[in-house]
Amino acid sequence: MNFLAPGAFILGLLLPVIVALYLLKLRRVEKEVPSTYLWVKMVRDVEANAPWQRLRPNLLMILQLLFMAALILALARPFAWAEGVSGDAAIFILDASASMAAADVEAGSRLESAKQRAIQLVDDLPDTARVTIIEAGREARVLLSSSLDRRQAHLAIESIEAWNGGSDLGVALELGSAIAARQPGTEIVVLSDGRVTLPQRLALKGRLRYIPFGLSGENQAISLLSLEQAPGNTLTAFVQVTNYGSQPAARRLSLFTDGSLENVYDLKEIPPGGQQNVIAEGLPAGTRIVEARLDGDDILKTDDTAVAVKPETQSLPVRLVTQGNLFLETALSLQQGVVLTKPPAPADAEAAPSETGEPTPEAQPTAVDETAGETSALTIYDGSVPEQLPASGNLVFIAPPRSTDLFTTTGQVNTPLPRAVDPADPLLANVSISGVSILDAVQIPLPDWAVPVVAGELVDEDGSLTGENVPLIFRGEVGGRRIVVIAFDLRHSDLPLQVAFPLLWSNIVDWLSPGGRSSVPAQVAPGETITFSAGEGVSSAVITRPNGASVEVQAENGRFVYAGTEELGVYQIRFVGAQAADGPSAAFAVNLFSPIESNLDPADNLPGLVSEDGPENAVTQKAMREWWRPLALLALGLLTGEWLVYQRGALARIRDLIFRRSLSTGKNRQITGW
Amino acid sequence: MSERFFEEGFLRRLERLALIARQASAGKTQGERRSQKRGQSVEFSDFRPYVAGDDFRRIDWNAYARLERFFIKLFVEEEDLTVHLLIDASRSMRWGEPQKLWYAAQVAGALGYIALTGLDRVTVTAVGGANPAASYFPPHRGKQQALALFDFLQKLVQENGSAGSNNSAAASAPVDPELALRAYASTRAPNGAQRPGSLVLLSDLMHDGWAEGLRVLASRGFEITVIQVLADEEVNPELHGDLKLIDSEDGTEVEITADYDLLGRYKKNLVTWQESIRNFCMARSMLYVPLTTSLPLEDLLFVWLERQGVLR
Numbered sequence: 001m002n003f004l005a006p007g008a009f010i011l012g013l014l015l016p017v018i019v020a021l022y023l024l025k026l027r028r029v030e031k032e033v034p035s036t037y038l039w040v041k042m043v044r045d046v047e048a049n050a051p052w053q054r055l056r057p058n059l060l061m062i063l064q065l066l067f068m069a070a071l072i073l074a075l076a077r078p079f080a081w082a083e084g085v086s087g088d089a090a091i092f093i094l095d096a097s098a099s100m101a102a103a104d105v106e107a108g109s110r111l112e113s114a115k116q117r118a119i120q121l122v123d124d125l126p127d128t129a130r131v132t133i134i135e136a137g138r139e140a141r142v143l144l145s146s147s148l149d150r151r152q153a154h155l156a157i158e159s160i161e162a163w164n165g166g167s168d169l170g171v172a173l174e175l176g177s178a179i180a181a182r183q184p185g186t187e188i189v190v191l192s193d194g195r196v197t198l199p200q201r202l203a204l205k206g207r208l209r210y211i212p213f214g215l216s217g218e219n220q221a222i223s224l225l226s227l228e229q230a231p232g233n234t235l236t237a238f239v240q241v242t243n244y245g246s247q248p249a250a251r252r253l254s255l256f257t258d259g260s261l262e263n264v265y266d267l268k269e270i271p272p273g274g275q276q277n278v279i280a281e282g283l284p285a286g287t288r289i290v291e292a293r294l295d296g297d298d299i300l301k302t303d304d305t306a307v308a309v310k311p312e313t314q315s316l317p318v319r320l321v322t323q324g325n326l327f328l329e330t331a332l333s334l335q336q337g338v339v340l341t342k343p344p345a346p347a348d349a350e351a352a353p354s355e356t357g358e359p360t361p362e363a364q365p366t367a368v369d370e371t372a373g374e375t376s377a378l379t380i381y382d383g384s385v386p387e388q389l390p391a392s393g394n395l396v397f398i399a400p401p402r403s404t405d406l407f408t409t410t411g412q413v414n415t416p417l418p419r420a421v422d423p424a425d426p427l428l429a430n431v432s433i434s435g436v437s438i439l440d441a442v443q444i445p446l447p448d449w450a451v452p453v454v455a456g457e458l459v460d461e462d463g464s465l466t467g468e469n470v471p472l473i474f475r476g477e478v479g480g481r482r483i484v485v486i487a488f489d490l491r492h493s494d495l496p497l498q499v500a501f502p503l504l505w506s507n508i509v510d511w512l513s514p515g516g517r518s519s520v521p522a523q524v525a526p527g528e529t530i531t532f533s534a535g536e537g538v539s540s541a542v543i544t545r546p547n548g549a550s551v552e553v554q555a556e557n558g559r560f561v562y563a564g565t566e567e568l569g570v571y572q573i574r575f576v577g578a579q580a581a582d583g584p585s586a587a588f589a590v591n592l593f594s595p596i597e598s599n600l601d602p603a604d605n606l607p608g609l610v611s612e613d614g615p616e617n618a619v620t621q622k623a624m625r626e627w628w629r630p631l632a633l634l635a636l637g638l639l640t641g642e643w644l645v646y647q648r649g650a651l652a653r654i655r656d657l658i659f660r661r662s663l664s665t666g667k668n669r670q671i672t673g674w
Numbered sequence: 675m676s677e678r679f680f681e682e683g684f685l686r687r688l689e690r691l692a693l694i695a696r697q698a699s700a701g702k703t704q705g706e707r708r709s710q711k712r713g714q715s716v717e718f719s720d721f722r723p724y725v726a727g728d729d730f731r732r733i734d735w736n737a738y739a740r741l742e743r744f745f746i747k748l749f750v751e752e753e754d755l756t757v758h759l760l761i762d763a764s765r766s767m768r769w770g771e772p773q774k775l776w777y778a779a780q781v782a783g784a785l786g787y788i789a790l791t792g793l794d795r796v797t798v799t800a801v802g803g804a805n806p807a808a809s810y811f812p813p814h815r816g817k818q819q820a821l822a823l824f825d826f827l828q829k830l831v832q833e834n835g836s837a838g839s840n841n842s843a844a845a846s847a848p849v850d851p852e853l854a855l856r857a858y859a860s861t862r863a864p865n866g867a868q869r870p871g872s873l874v875l876l877s878d879l880m881h882d883g884w885a886e887g888l889r890v891l892a893s894r895g896f897e898i899t900v901i902q903v904l905a906d907e908e909v910n911p912e913l914h915g916d917l918k919l920i921d922s923e924d925g926t927e928v929e930i931t932a933d934y935d936l937l938g939r940y941k942k943n944l945v946t947w948q949e950s951i952r953n954f955c956m957a958r959s960m961l962y963v964p965l966t967t968s969l970p971l972e973d974l975l976f977v978w979l980e981r982q983g984v985l986r
Contacts, residue, residue: 028918028929034769034908035880036921039928042936042943649914649934 001078004626008075014068022061059645067638074631079624087207088185089130089146091176092118094160095192096137097167098526098597102193104216104299111162114191114213121189122153124625132179135160136192138527138566140172146179164302164568164590165526166597169196169606173204180206194603195596210606217601218245220270221303222253223593225292226523227283227310235283235310239292243270244599255280256291288587289570303598307570309587311522316513317341322382327496328398331505332380338509341376378512383489394482394512399442399489406483407450411443413470416456427453427475427484427507431500438495441488443470450476450485475511480557482512520573520586523593529563530588532573544572546590552576565590679783679824684972691788691975691985693757693872720748755871756813757789757796758862758896760855762877763803763834764848765922770905770967775834777967778876778903779827784975785874786823788985790816798826799858801877802849804834848923851877855887863894872897874984878904885954898960899984902951906968911940 003009033039100111107113122131133144133156143156169192180186186206193214224240243249253265255278263280270276283290287310294304317339318332332340380396385404389395395406403409418436420428433454446452454473458466475484490496495504513533520532541560544550546569553560565571573586592598644651680688724733724744737745759782767775786796796819798811811826863870873896877884892898913932920927930936948964955962963982965974979985 028916030918030920031913032920032922033911034766034774034878034905034922036919036926036928037880038908038940038943038947039919039930040926041947042939649932649937652934652938 001080001627004077004079004624006076008072008077011068011072011075014072015065018061018064018068019055022058023055060642063638063642063645067635067642070631070635070638074628074635077626077628078631079626081624087129087187089132089180089183089187090121090125091132091134091179091186091188091206092121092157093134093136093169093172093176093188093190093192094118094157095167095169095190095196096135096160096162097169097196098162098164098302098592098594099193099195099300099600100167100213101162101302102214102216102219102300102600104214104218104600109162110193110213111160114211115157115160117211117213118157118189118191119154122150122157126624126626130183132176133157134172134176136167136169136172136196137163138165138168140168140175142175142179146183163526163566164592165566166594167192167196170199173198177204177206180204190606192606193600194606195599195601196606197596198606212602212604214600214602216245216299217599218247218249219298219300219303219598219600220244220249220251220294221300221592221598222292222294222306223275223303223595223598225290225306225308225591225593227290227308229311234281234285235287235290237278237280237283237290237292237308239278239280239306240275241267241270241278241294242275242595242598243272244595244601246272246601248272252295253278254293254295256293257283257287258289259291262290289589300598300600302568303592303594305568306591306593307568307589308591309522309570309589316378316509317376318509319343319376319379320382321380321384321386323384325382325490327490327501328380328382328505331496331502332509334502335506335509378509392481394484396484396486396508396512398486399492400444400485400487401442406478407444407447407485409442409444412440413443413456413458414440415459416441416470416472417459417465418454418456418472421452421455425451425453426511427473427504429503429507431504431507432498433500433504436493436495436498436500438472438488439492441470441472441492444474444485444487446471446474447476447478449478450474450483456487484508484512520588522588524565524588524590525594526566526568526590526592527563528565528590529561530565531559531561532586533559538575540576542574542576544574546570568592679780679828680787685787685820687976688784688787689791691980692792693755693785693789693794694983694986721745722748755789755794757786757794758871758873759786759796759798760858760873760875760877761798761800761830762851762875762879763800763809763830764851764881766878766880767903768834769922770907772967773831774878774903774905774967776831777971778901779831780971781876781901781903781974782874783824783827784971786827787820790814790820790823795871796823797862798823798830800830800834801851801854801858803830808833850883851881852883852886852890855884856890859887859890859894859896863891863896870894870896872899874899874901876901876903878902878908879951885951888954888960889958892958892960898955898958900951900955900960900962902948902962902964904964904966906966909941909944909966911937913937 094111094114096111100114101109103109105113107116118133125131128148130146130148131144131150131153132142132146133153135141135143137160143159144153147153169190173188173190176188180188188204188206188208190208190210191213192210194210194212220241220243222239223242224238226238228236228238237255239253239255241251241253249270249272251267251270253267255262255265262283265278267276267278289307289309291305291307298304316335319341320329320332321343322328329340329342332338376390376393378394378396379390380398381400382398383401385397385400385402389405397404397407400407400409416438418433418438420433422428438456441456450471452471452474454471455469456472458468458470460466470487471485472487473485474487475482477483495501521530524530538555540552540554542550542552543562543564545564546567551564553562568590570587570589573588575585721734721737722745724730724746728746732746734745734747737743761775761778761782763775767773767778770777782798786798789796793815795813795815796811797813800809803809808826808829811823814822873891875884875888875898877900879900879902888898888900911932913930916929916931918927918929951964952962954960961982961984963979963984965978969978975985
């Protein structure tokens, strides 16, 4: 034990003074009494004239000595070195990712253990140290900011729960670093298992300390589950089980279809760090949900189950107004879900879209054939332009012969050299356009609403580049619809012969029907925000979470956005709208499928962290734990005890008074004795 | 002054009381006191069969008429008695609120008045007083002597109880009560005297000499009642801290540290002491009445002394 103020021990000289006061005989107050007759009989030793008296054991003296000793000790401010946090402020970042739920520690889970440790560290802080608590879960949240209130810190730490996804530790660290930059001498304490993704070379203000949690990495997880429509209208499930441990593992995999057990697979030996795949073929056609479960226990349960929803192949009605384009028809028919309709003649087709027919909900494929002749989600005008544009639906114009409300044609250009304006454009994903030769193209000045996708550089007669560009392919949104314009006739280029051609159309159709062909994604990671299109006449969707809770989501601009995907399992969607009262339904599954979270081997260091203010990843730091508080309390208790002992006569009188008041009523109460 | 010693109404209430004589004592003249002797008076006591030699004047002829047998009517004999009132007038009696001496004088006055009303003789003696000459009230008889008695008591209190007398008498040595009582016994009840009468001692008994003196008095045939008058501060001393206690009579010094333990011991000691006095008195057929001056006089006279068998 060490002392911050050892000078206080000089006060120890007061102890013998107290004893001396007891040795010294007191100068007594003289008082005349009627008679000393009774007193003389009692008082034993009357050493009348000695200045000193024999030291007798006296309760008051002992209490006074103890009080003084406790007070002096408290004033000397004893402290013990403890492994803890020192400094003027501390920021605790608690990892609340799925891996922290692993039950490989005594406290029940890594997070519980981390919470206990954080509370202990908070309690050991100097009283003047400000505490910030940051939860690194789905997002980094500051639960408590620069507070001196330890009780609130406890509450904040207790409120942290592990969630089912990864942790945003990078943002949490940046947040902590920003707070630390304002308060010099701040220590950032990261309580995590190290199973996190961090930005490269994250530079932080403040001293950083990482306290790892977790003992074992023996964990097996279902790392993939997917369903595919197989020929013969059956389903095929693909399950991948990964052993993240360092020992070979044997697990049993159960496969459920719509809640009933379909098959059980004994995975005899999954090599450490390896996978074992299970392909279950011929699942019943009507199956909607397939669930895979690893039986038995490992340290993390979250990744032992996975669900998959049967992919909803939804048809996309596409109307092609052309005088015959084999390349285009072939390319479109290759696209999954596309239901191609061709009006008999372009002339008829021009009139047809003016009748705004029944809107076709995308999720009702049976209705498509009947109404496709009247309207479509996507209409392609190849070499023609309608008199009046259809009221709804997205549009593609190929080599428009004349101006429309949307754009103006100003002439024709010859042999432009195509060039991708932005290779990252969604229309150009996996598409190389540079080798394409184009004979001629319609010159269309780029409208306000459009972004160029492919530009063509003009070449003059002697073959040199003029540096002048015309848009060859552009896209944009106007009036709530998406429009793609291809300024050249496909047959006047070698594009249809390129590998890029079907890919380009795939991209175009994808972009023009976002999520369209399968509007609702089948698989979503926890916490991921999903968007899906509303379809015609659908105004809202009721989403039922795996725990049974329902939430209604309103469509905005024809699209739904839903972010409440924290829970693992199957989410049911029921669309509600004027025309679809009972609504078509859909479903999607949320699965962990995260190697980072499932690989539980605790990391001794946080990867790639640099602290600007202190030792990198300092593991142990000494903090002073002061002890004066209990000592001061003890001194106060002793002082109170001493006072009570000194005043016990008065206390007894009060007690007697109350006692007598309550008991005596007789007239003889004044009579003494017996 | 004497009118003030007791209120009129109080005196009238006192007249309804009477002293009880415990011993069968034969007075020289017939008084109004009940004695245990059956005899001639108006108060009927009992019947007994006639035997030869009885005074035939006392035969109940009405009973003979009904039963044809002789019965003698017995009556409580009423006789007179000398009541000796001894008041401790030593300096320790000057304490208390109300003062012990004043209280003792009041009790003596009341008892004396009751005795005078009962046609008994009353004599008062102050023991250890400042002025020995004015410390004796010779035997008086008859209700009309009450004023003289009250006068004497009032003077006694004035001379011994006030602060002024305190100083003037400071030099005088305290009187040993044993000697005083021995002297009293030999003068008031010389050996062979038939009926010394009843004696009431009013004192705080704060001297070892009282016990010996009482023993002597008891041996002379006095019918003794000891009324111990204590002040509240003696029963529950309110003392704090380190004190040097000085005796008001002989100046004895005692050093004490008045803490909880000591005060507790003091009270226990007081109880033991009073218990020993009580045993002493019981062994000698004395009545022992301990009281504190805070006990209202009326409670003492009309309730407590009656219960103790002193008055009726």
